[in-house]
Amino acid sequence: MEFKTEAIVLKAVDYKENDRLLTLFTPSRGKLLATIRGVRKPKAKLNFAAQPFCFSEYVLAERAERYTIVNAYLYDGFFPLRADIGRYYAACTLLEICDALLVEDNGNEGFFVAAAEGLKALAHGEGNEADALLSFALAALRESGYMLDLDGCGVCGGEIGNGAYFDFGAGCFTCAECASGVRASESTYQTLRKAAGLTFEEGKLEGGRKRALRLINAYLAEKTERDYPCFGEFIRLFSEP
Numbered sequence: 001m002e003f004k005t006e007a008i009v010l011k012a013v014d015y016k017e018n019d020r021l022l023t024l025f026t027p028s029r030g031k032l033l034a035t036i037r038g039v040r041k042p043k044a045k046l047n048f049a050a051q052p053f054c055f056s057e058y059v060l061a062e063r064a065e066r067y068t069i070v071n072a073y074l075y076d077g078f079f080p081l082r083a084d085i086g087r088y089y090a091a092c093t094l095l096e097i098c099d100a101l102l103v104e105d106n107g108n109e110g111f112f113v114a115a116a117e118g119l120k121a122l123a124h125g126e127g128n129e130a131d132a133l134l135s136f137a138l139a140a141l142r143e144s145g146y147m148l149d150l151d152g153c154g155v156c157g158g159e160i161g162n163g164a165y166f167d168f169g170a171g172c173f174t175c176a177e178c179a180s181g182v183r184a185s186e187s188t189y190q191t192l193r194k195a196a197g198l199t200f201e202e203g204k205l206e207g208g209r210k211r212a213l214r215l216i217n218a219y220l221a222e223k224t225e226r227d228y229p230c231f232g233e234f235i236r237l238f239s240e241p
């Protein structure tokens with residue numbers, strides 16, 4: 001049986017003599033593995049469709065619960081990512097987060113849209129790469145049931161100011177009086193509010209991007225019990241403009 005689906009390539013590994021095994025992110029079936037044949041031969045027609053980041057419409061044949069790609073129509077290969085190492089690592093981190101949070105055979109349209117928009121912003125947008133990655137990560141966490149509460153103190157509802165804390169278990173910030181969790185700065189809180197599309201205090205963002213990236217990396221690692229090597233490398237490379 002054949003079917004069509006939009007998909008983003010999360011991973012591509014060489015397989016057999018000329019094939020590749022792709023991990024695809026699809027809106028309706030979540031993550032799935034698919035073989036694409038002959039793409040390592042020179043002049044292979046579907047070579048473009050067997051690279052990480054590739055966003056295409058794929059035609060898949062399904063047989064005995066195994067998928068083979070029979071055709072592909074490119075929407076966007078996000079090629080400008082290859083020209084900027086910071087944006088490249090941010091995009092690799094985006095794919096790493098998708099791979100970690102997605103479940104096989106479990107579609108999530110909102111998560112898929114966030115990933116496609118995130119790659120678009122990183123490859124073609126003018127904005128800061130950390131902001132684009134943070135916005136995506138917050139959406140991915142929300143769509144996966146690990147939503148961060150960025151609406152004041154998670155215990156008393158009060159303002160988050162100096163001497164704030166972040167509670168990893170509850171996924172929320174707490175004020176200096178409630179003091180639940182680990183120390184976190186006000187700039188992290190304001191930067192994350194900005195990334196989530198909420199109101200924020202412009203004067204309190206300084207130094208917040210790197211701290212917010214570290215916090216999201218740690219939060220993901222705790223929730224999913226795995227490492228994020230691309231995320232670590234992106235944070236190491238990132239410097240505040």
Ligand SMILES: [Zn+2]
Nearest residue numbers: 153156175178
């Ligand atoms: Zn409080």
